Amino acid sequence: xxxxxxEVTENAPSVALGPAVALSCRECGERFGLGPIFACASCFxxxxxxxxxxxxxxxxxxxxxxxxxxxxxxxAPLLPVPDDVAEKPNLNPGFTKLVKADNLARELGVTGxxxxxxxxxxxxxxxxDRVVAIAVEAARAFGFTTLSCSSTGNLAGAVGAAARRAGxxxxxxxxxxxxxxxxxxxxxxxxxxxxxxxNYDDVNRFCSELIGDPLGEGWGFVNVNLRPYYGEGSKTxxxxxxxxxxxxxxxxxxxxxxxGSQLTKIDKGLKELIALGLxxxxxxxxxxxxxxxxxxxxxxxxxxxxxxxxxKPDTIAxxxxxxxxxxxxxxxxIARRTGGAVEDVxxxxxxxxxxxxxxxxxxxxxxxxxxxxxVTKKLIDDGLLDPSLTTVVLNTGxxxxxxxxxxxTTGPTATIRPSLDAFRSAxxxx
Amino acid sequence: xxxxxxxxxxxxxxxxxxxEVAAEGAxxxxxxxDLEKNHQGIAARVLDDAGKLRRFxxxxxxxxxxxxxxxxxxxxxxxxxxxxxxxVAGGC
Numbered sequence: 001x002x003x004x005x006x007e008v009t010e011n012a013p014s015v016a017l018g019p020a021v022a023l024s025c026r027e028c029g030e031r032f033g034l035g036p037i038f039a040c041a042s043c044f045x046x047x048x049x050x051x052x053x054x055x056x057x058x059x060x061x062x063x064x065x066x067x068x069x070x071x072x073x074x075x076a077p078l079l080p081v082p083d084d085v086a087e088k089p090n091l092n093p094g095f096t097k098l099v100k101a102d103n104l105a106r107e108l109g110v111t112g113x114x115x116x117x118x119x120x121x122x123x124x125x126x127x128x129d130r131v132v133a134i135a136v137e138a139a140r141a142f143g144f145t146t147l148s149c150s151s152t153g154n155l156a157g158a159v160g161a162a163a164r165r166a167g168x169x170x171x172x173x174x175x176x177x178x179x180x181x182x183x184x185x186x187x188x189x190x191x192x193x194x195x196x197x198x199n200y201d202d203v204n205r206f207c208s209e210l211i212g213d214p215l216g217e218g219w220g221f222v223n224v225n226l227r228p229y230y231g232e233g234s235k236t237x238x239x240x241x242x243x244x245x246x247x248x249x250x251x252x253x254x255x256x257x258x259x260g261s262q263l264t265k266i267d268k269g270l271k272e273l274i275a276l277g278l279x280x281x282x283x284x285x286x287x288x289x290x291x292x293x294x295x296x297x298x299x300x301x302x303x304x305x306x307x308x309x310x311x312k313p314d315t316i317a318x319x320x321x322x323x324x325x326x327x328x329x330x331x332x333x334i335a336r337r338t339g340g341a342v343e344d345v346x347x348x349x350x351x352x353x354x355x356x357x358x359x360x361x362x363x364x365x366x367x368x369x370x371x372x373x374x375v376t377k378k379l380i381d382d383g384l385l386d387p388s389l390t391t392v393v394l395n396t397g398x399x400x401x402x403x404x405x406x407x408x409t410t411g412p413t414a415t416i417r418p419s420l421d422a423f424r425s426a427x428x429x430x
Numbered sequence: 431x432x433x434x435x436x437x438x439x440x441x442x443x444x445x446x447x448x449x450e451v452a453a454e455g456a457x458x459x460x461x462x463x464d465l466e467k468n469h470q471g472i473a474a475r476v477l478d479d480a481g482k483l484r485r486f487x488x489x490x491x492x493x494x495x496x497x498x499x500x501x502x503x504x505x506x507x508x509x510x511x512x513x514x515x516x517x518v519a520g521g522c
Contacts (some may be wrong), residue, residue, distance in 0.1 A: 027486065039438075039486065043484060044440075045486050205488070205513070208516065211434075212449060224519045260461035307485060310498065324517070
């Protein structure tokens with residue numbers, strides 16, 4: 001039988017999830033035992049995993065990590081997963097390439113070193129495999145047998161694939177009008193895929209109601225009742241970036257914002273590395289990137305607000321189309337604390353940026369990657385991002401998932417008869 | 431106006447475990463006031479010290495997020511369905 005949220009109290013015996021010791025409310029600090037709960041019973045604030053991390057021997061920890069597998073489990077000592085996680089059936093995502101993007105740097109005028117963290121290299125071609133891998137371990141620990149989620153597309157595929165590998169049933173929910181590539185990728189792994197007539201926020205609301213209903217009993221919703229664990233998977237982006245930079249913090253990092261969770265967890269990961277002595281403690285700036293058609297966080301940032309007013313999304317960047325971002329207020333705090341910013345670009349700029357990254361670095365990003373590259377360019381143009389500093393830009397998914405975004409303006413240079421004369425006539429020779 | 435209110439799991443300690451309760455009121459504010467009369471303590475979980483909706487609570491009247499409507503002054507027509515939902519779900 002699955003562990004029920006109502007059974008969880010601070011003094012309840014905890015499941016074994018490595019260094020994780022409790023869930024802590026980010027708003028009021030109240031602590032709860034490890035369980036499938038996600039909102040504070042006192043104030044509704046988000047719960048996050050609190051740890052007893054392995055401090056005191058940074059050199060030993062660094063060696064242990066470097067000797068680990070070439071996936072996120074090399075960081076198992078810093079994650080809410082069982083110690084033997086690497087031996088369990090899992091998609092084993094992560095340790096994706098950090099591409100030194102010298103051609104893009106020249107185009108953008110970056111002289112301090114520009115890198116693209118290319119998470120399209122994950123098993124289902126988006127960063128979602130990282131977070132789902134952690135949620136799978138939590139689901140196992142709490143005795144769930146069905147995995148579920150509300151998804152803008154990438155997550156549905158990641159959950160479907162992870163469920164198959166790990167031996168779970170799955171039922172995932174998406175807005176009915178997603179890009180064809182994402183629908184196919186979500187459906188191909190089997191399990192149930194349900195289109196909801198509405199936008200992502202409607203899907204999310206539906207899932208939140210389902211979880212409180214007997215219909216959803218025994219289900220592990222990776223981004224609802226397993227969300228505190230799931231979110232921790234994004235910390236591995238911070239760990240990998242620093243390790244791949246030679247155990248060094250980047251000066252600046254540009255991160256896409258949907259719910260904002262990824263950005264907050266990357267910040268958490270960077271702070272943990274500093275606290276553990278794995279990297280030198282120096283200032284870093286975190287920048288958030290949104291699409292203009294769904295820009296509740298950048299709108300609030302630019303207006304100087306502390307609260308995020310929800311929007312109705314209308315953008316081609318559907319994986320970022322969350323109009324009511326749960327972690328929006330924390331993104332504002334982090335951008336302001338670190339001296340970063342939150343900016344947005346319109347759909348045309350997103351497409352231009354996808355093509356810019358493709359033609360300079362050979363990386364075909366999905367629309368979310370277009371948003372981060374487009375916003376990076378805008379931040380440089382506006383003088384908010386310092387081109388003389390080391391900068392990392394995230395590409396969180398594969399362009400093959402969002403072909404519709406670039407297809408109308410991308411195609412063959414010419415279509416000719418199979419003859420040398422035709423080729424010459426088309427003006428393509430030499 | 432009589433409405434039905436869906437109660438999230440973390441507030442069901444106030445409703446004796448019931449997932450849905452009836453309430454009266456012509457606006458969301460009045461409905462929450464009526465809920466408090468019958469389920470003492472629930473209002474303080476939904477509203478902050480200033481009497482505003484807590485930032486991590488979403489409330490829907492029928493299918494409309496009240497933050498897009500008139501907030502606590504959103505009308506609650508007879509027979510309306512109201513959902514109180516933790517906002518910290520979804521995405522990544």
